Amino acid sequence: MLILSEDIRHRLKGEFKGLPRKVKLVVFTQEFECAHCRENTSLAQEVASLSDKLDIEVYNFALDKEMVERYGVDKIPAIVVEGEKDYGVRFYGVPAGYEFTTLIEAIKGVSAGESGLASKTKETLAGLKEPLHIQVFVTPT
Amino acid sequence: MAVQLAHRMAIESDMVRADMVEASEFPHLVHKYNVFGVPKMVVNEEVEFEGAQPEPLFLAQVMKATMK
Numbered sequence: 001m002l003i004l005s006e007d008i009r010h011r012l013k014g015e016f017k018g019l020p021r022k023v024k025l026v027v028f029t030q031e032f033e034c035a036h037c038r039e040n041t042s043l044a045q046e047v048a049s050l051s052d053k054l055d056i057e058v059y060n061f062a063l064d065k066e067m068v069e070r071y072g073v074d075k076i077p078a079i080v081v082e083g084e085k086d087y088g089v090r091f092y093g094v095p096a097g098y099e100f101t102t103l104i105e106a107i108k109g110v111s112a113g114e115s116g117l118a119s120k121t122k123e124t125l126a127g128l129k130e131p132l133h134i135q136v137f138v139t140p141t
Numbered sequence: 142m143a144v145q146l147a148h149r150m151a152i153e154s155d156m157v158r159a160d161m162v163e164a165s166e167f168p169h170l171v172h173k174y175n176v177f178g179v180p181k182m183v184v185n186e187e188v189e190f191e192g193a194q195p196e197p198l199f200l201a202q203v204m205k206a207t208m209k
Contacts, residue, residue, distance in 0.1 A: 036166055072158075075167060081148075088151040093163020102144045102161065115153035121200050128156040132206055134147040137164045137174070137181040 003039070004046050012104065016051035019111040024055045026080035028073050030062055040077035040094045047103070053111065079103070083110035097141040143180035146199050185209070 004012075027044045029037040041058055048056035059067045061076045071080050079091040081103070087110055095103040109115060115122070147159035164171050164179060174183050181191045182199075184206040194202065 036163075075170075077166075088155075088158025089148045090158065090160040092160055093166035095161065095163075099144060099161060099163070102148070105145050106148050109149060109152050113152070115149040117149050117153055118196055121150075121196055122153055124200060124204065125150060125154040125157065128154055128207065130156065130207060131185075132150075132154075132157045132203060133185055134150065134157065134159040134203060135162050135174075135183040136144045136147050136160065137162050137171070137176045137179055137183070138144060139164050139179050 002046060003043050009046075009050060012047070012050050015104065015108070016053060019051060019053040019108065021084060021111050021113070022053050022055065023107050023111045024057060024082045025107075026067070026071060026082055027056060027058045028061045028064075028068065028071075028076050028078040028080075029058060030060060030076055034061075034076050036094050037077045040079065043094060043096075043100075044079055047107075054107070081106045081110050083113055087113075094140075099138055099140070142193050143182065143199070146196060147182070147203075150200075150203070 025044045025048050027041050029041045044056055048054040061068060075092055077093060080086065081089040089106050089110060091103060144161040150157045151159040162170060164176055174189065178191050180193060183189050184203050187209045188202065188206040190202045
């Protein structure tokens with residue numbers, strides 16, 4: 001069963017034509033005790049199927065320890081949006097509603113390797129000497 | 142909006158990583174971080190703030206974590 005409507009699939013295919021570089025969705029899932037894992041994986045697979053610039057890899061959170069460690073994933077369902085490098089962009093839980101747009105924007109941003117932030121923000125971030133981990137809690141809308 | 146901003150910062154800087162966390166799927170984290178409203182931001186386990194904010198204010202809040 002498809003999650004995305006024909007309209008949205010069509011629109012996204014068009015938007016993804018502009019992707020300059022390949023993007024990989026690295027999905028972490030589990031068969032049991034993860035209510036939303038199946039939906040999350042299906043959603044990522046559907047999105048990835050809409051462009052040949054998009055690849056997907058699916059890993060088992062319980063079994064694929066090496067990948068879990070490499071990406072520093074500590075809960076599931078998880079999607080890592082990786083471009084030329086791992087920029088540190090993560091989705092924990094299904095990116096539904098408004099956050100589906102966020103997923104699409106993350107794909108475009110990672111593909112371009114360009115944040116689109118104001119130059120003042122870029123300057124400030126360039127001065128960072130220690131790592132920052134930002135968690136943003138949201139609810140489906 | 143807030144998630145996009147955080148992700149953009151991660152794209153911009155190798156020092157930043159940014160997570161969207163769907164609150165309803167991770168009740169233990171909602172409890173741990175006292176999430177009563179969304180969006181709620183937690184930076185380095187040290188700085189917390191709430192609500193949609195324009196880029197300069199969001200950045201200022203995030204940078205507070207570097208002063209701890």
